[in-house]
Amino acid sequence: MLTVKNAVQIAKKMAEELYEGEKISHLGLEEVTFSEEKKEWLVTLGYQSFRTRKKQTTLGSYVPETEEETLREYKTLRIDAETGEFKGMKIRSL
Helix, strand or coil: CCHHHHHHHHHHHHHHCCCCCCCCEEEEEEEEEECCCCCCEEEEEEEEEEEEEEEECCCCCHHHHHHHHEEEEEEEEEHHHHHHHHEEEEECCC
């Protein structure tokens, strides 16, 4: 059976391959759980995406200003605990 470290390494490698050529950065581990029922590691990774949103701030003044904020996104990757096979990926919303 895969160790948690092995499952995380496989998940990160798979995410890098799937997002190759896209503008993501700061790929990092957010959480890991083990599904006894399915015998899978559920590895959640977060990254800074290319998507942005506008948010209003006051920045110490009384006049509201608008700035763009880069979004952090999360994906949960399913890794088979016996074989290390990538089983799927889904959006993890907070």
